[in-house]
Amino acid sequence: MFLENYIETVDFSDKLPCIEYKQEKHYLVLKSAVKDKELTYLISRVADFKDKSAFSDLFKLVGPRIKGYLMKLGSSDIVAEDLLQEVMLTVWRRSETFDRAKAAVSTWLFTIARNKRIDMLRKEIRPQLDPLDPMLTPNQEDSADNVYSSKQESLKITNAIEQLPDEQAVLIKMTYYEDKSHSNIANELRMPLGTVKSRIRLASNRLRKLLEGQIYD
């Protein structure tokens, strides 16, 4: 699932003119078919046996992708390299806590990368849910299997965002590709904060329909 069997030809600079892509010549064309399952296996080898060769394979499969993601969000090559090291060290240390029933590999890596970015770039604390908090209420009833399979079948996010009205798509891109808060977006687009929020709310409902075929409420 993570690195599917397609050749990367997407040029994001077309779609997101607001972002500068400096290192285009380093973009790799990735042809190998690698399944989420294989990544899960590699993570389990690291968790169970501290297997450095599995960890190295994992790095080769996900490292360039994580670096590309960090650069897409605005990090320079040097900063992205530093962050990538931090992310991979956390992957090593947290491998035991990865639970595929709860999250896809890509989601797990995203949360680690997100937190490292906040730690390093914003130098700000980020209060986070403690997964072992005794006050944690049980999850809702639908089984993890169902959730996971529906996610596997779902659309690519780039395609889902394309199906949103332009005025909503731009806000979702700024949220996920540019790391902009609601007030940053409002300032940049000279739009009332309330409009930013209501459009993101509409977009979130639409994305849930597109990606999961369901609405929560």
Next chain:
Amino acid sequence: MIKHHLNPEILMSYAAGNSSSSVSLIVASHITVCSKCRKEVSFYEDIGGKVLEESLSVETKAETLDIILSKLDGLNSELITNTIIENSSFKNIPVVLQKMLPEGNSLTENWKKGIGGIKYFDIDMESVNKDLHARMLSIPPGKKLPNHGHEAQELTLVLEGGFSDENGNYNVGDVAIEDENNIHTPIADSEEGCVCLVVYEGNLKFKGVFGPILNLLKI
């Protein structure tokens, strides 16, 4: 049973990693006790996962893997450990919030006395942005607050007791989201009163549910 939830745009912003530290505190606290909003956050994190997965690969430096491998030895695994902080004043609040509070008995001493029997103290968010505020507020039973409106968003999470206003009853775990269009006359629970966490971003004024009180207790 939680009746008043956070809204999609706040949950998405938290999941994407661009909500402020004080809003993150209230989201993390609410989703500890609310599986509905927690599930929604997971969905928005899945979108983040897809964004990562669909990012273009950028070749890493030749030496990067070796540098990482050289740092692995002696690195302990980070099993997330169960951190229960003994806190004499509050036993039933989420760990994420407990971590932000003064430790042990000192919490009782940290309450400052305000008008009308109201107690409060500020949580240090260690943020460079001085326009972010997080404040614990303890309102005595039956305390009624005057009519008021709002200019910007303020979030209130009930931790003990509760309050009521025109939108209904807010009990433990419920969140009140206040914006410029609301007018409220909140009344604290007649028996237990209300302990809550209030966060506000923007100007130096609290204008939400308990805004008038917060403003009288100027920072």
